[in-house]
Amino acid sequence: MRENLEQYERLLETDEDAFEQPTTTRRELWAYYCYYNADSGVGPVTYGQALFQSALSAAGHDPAISPVVPGNCTTRGCVLPWGSGTRSVASVVLIANGVCFAVMSFLFVWLGSAADYGSFGRWLLLAATLVNWVFQFAFMSVRGAGQWKTAMGLYIVNYIAYGSTLVFFAAIFPRLARYMPHVRKAREEDLKDGRISQDEYDAIESLERNHISNVSTAHSNVGYVMTLAVSLSVLLPMRGNSYANNWALFLSTAYSIVFGVWWFIFQQKRPGPRLPRDSSYATIGWKQVFLALREIRHLPQTFIYLVGFFLLADGLNTTSTLISIIQNDQVSFSFLQITYLGLAQALCSVVSTLGFWRIQQRFNISTKRMFMVTNAFSVLLPFYGMLGLWTRRVGFHRIYDFWLYNVVFGLFQAPYYAYAQTMMSEVTPRGYEGMFFGLFGITNRASSVIGPNVVQAIVNASGNNWLGFPFLVGLCTAAVVVIWFVDVEEGREACRRFVDERKMVRVAREGGEQAEELVVAVSGRDAVR
Structure with missing residues (x-):
């Protein structure tokens, strides 16, 4: 029955295999790694937030000192005018992040599924990348306290574009893994000829996904190291110069362009299926998400994972933001100190991602077990x-x-990011990567709607940044418990059933038959055989 169904799909071009999908080449794979190297986040996240917070602090004042004098913030507190009252600097940064995550949620629902169809995904990634680069350069214009509102606007747009590049680019790696030469041979020859079982093939593809995901994360951290090293070339000789930070941001953005552009040159065309009838790129996202929500009962493990990761990403992203706020205050927004600390993190990240991968490969450890090890530290950090x-x-x-x-x-x-997206790929139906990685993007980059809003309210009311940590400990702990109950093997099988059922319905629609008639017809042919 499945054979006949695949023939119908190829005829009607409703599946990615209806087109001749190219084998992943070494050049294409290295271009993929180079983009990760370029998209490390030094500009939009590390330096961007530091410039934004620095402008806020310069415009703020110590609420305990009267009369109000902008720029007199001390370690006791720092607030700035907000509406009819005031808000702490930490609260404003968390509000900006909350706005970013809310907008990203909308974008990922609207456009995430559209990336599965035709060549829309590659143009979507290009647009997000260009906006990311342009607004990083624009951030160089931020110089002082009077520009804190401009800095907030630039930070929000830049962060949204950067988060979008991460989500849309991550959705590509399952397909790259699927069309690696040895994986393709295992699927199209060994599996079909009965030399390996479905479980053995799943293990081969899963290991390749882990390989690409871990090496990509390692390259992201190599890029982080290299970008910070390049930044030191101006931060050290220009120490004390008011333009040093702006030039460091310029160099980090230039580095991103030099290494990121190769993906758009060497990527091979991997078109998805054509859009369904009565749909457009503007509407397909909402339809697909509605479909996905209706299919919760058919993909229980996928949605349990999304719920668990929603809580985990919310907790960890907010923890990182809160610690960054405290760290920036501690080092007085010094790009030089921030760069040294970032180098320590990045060097350790390169070692850990490659080390975790070697351990997993050597002892054949499952993705979930490796992920749970990293999750333990997600709780320990806010603790x-x-x-x-x-x-x-x-x-x-x-x-x-x-x-x-x-x-x-x-x-x-650092390995947490690699295993999180690999876990997502394990429980994502084939051909629906854009839709489910869009949902994954909501739970990852765009999940932090709860955390920042709750923590900023706590911090703003108490004036104590550390009071946000108890809430984050509880949030991360709850997430780890939920993820513990995800059954990856059951999730894979449910995804296969989901794809086959969707094939029947869609082939029937495109072919002008009723789904029931198609099932009867195909089943009848199988019986004759």
Whole structure:
């Protein structure tokens, strides 16, 4: 029955295999790694947030000092005018992040599924990448306190574009893995000829997904190291110069362009199926998400994972933002100090991602088990910050706390990103990567609607940044418990059934038959055989 169904799909061009999909080449794979190298986030996240927060602090004042004098912030607090009142600097940064995540949620639902059809995905990624680069350059114009509103606008647009590139680019790697030469041979020859079982093929493809995902993450961290090293070439000789930070941002953006452009040159055309009847690129996303929500009962493991990862990403993203706010205050927004700390994290990240991959490959450990190891540290990081409520010896009060944080984050959280997206690919139906990675993007980059809003309210009401950590400990712990119950093997099988059922319905529609008639007809032919 499946054979006949695939023939119908090829005839009607409703499946990606209806087109001759090219085998992944070494040049294409390295172009993919280079884009990850370029898209490390130094400009839009590390330097962008530091410039934004620096402008806010320069425009703010210490609420305990009267009369109000902008720029007199001390360690006791820093607020700035907001509406009819005031808000703390940390609260404004968290609000900006909340806006970013809300807009990304809308974009990923609207456009995520559209990326599965035709060549729309490649143009979508190109557009997001160009916006990301342009707004990083625009951030160079931020110079002082009077520009904090401009800085906020630039930060929001830049962060949204950067987050979009991560999501739309991540959706590509399952297809690259599927068409690697040895994986393709295993599927199209060994599996069809009965030399290997479906489970053995699943293990081959899963290992290749882990390989590409881990190596990509390692290259992202190599790019982080190289970008920071390039930035030091101006930060050290121009130490004390008011333009040093802006030139560092210029160099980091230039580095992104030099390494990122190769993907758009060497990527092969991998068109998806044509759009369904009565749909457009503007509407297909909403239709597909509605379909996905209706199919929860058919893909329970996929949605359990999305719920768990929603909580985990919310907790970890907000934890990272809160620690960055405290760190930027501690180092007085020094790009030089931020660069040194970032280098420590990036170097540890390169070692850990490659090390985790070697351990997994050597002992044949499942994706989920490797992911759970990293998740334990997702809870420990905010727990360490929570200790700062009762003592100043630990808990992000001294500079060595931030060295420790960046080393631990690099060693145990860098692989988290690789295994998170590999886990998503394990429970994503083939041909629906754009839709489900769009949902994954909502739970990842765009999930942090709860965390920033709750934490900014706590911080703004109390004036104490550390009071946000207890909430984050609870959020991350709940997430780890939910993910523990995800059954990856059951999820894979459910995805196969989902794809086959959708094939029957769509082939019937495109061929002008009723789904029931098609099932009867195909089943009848199989019976005759």
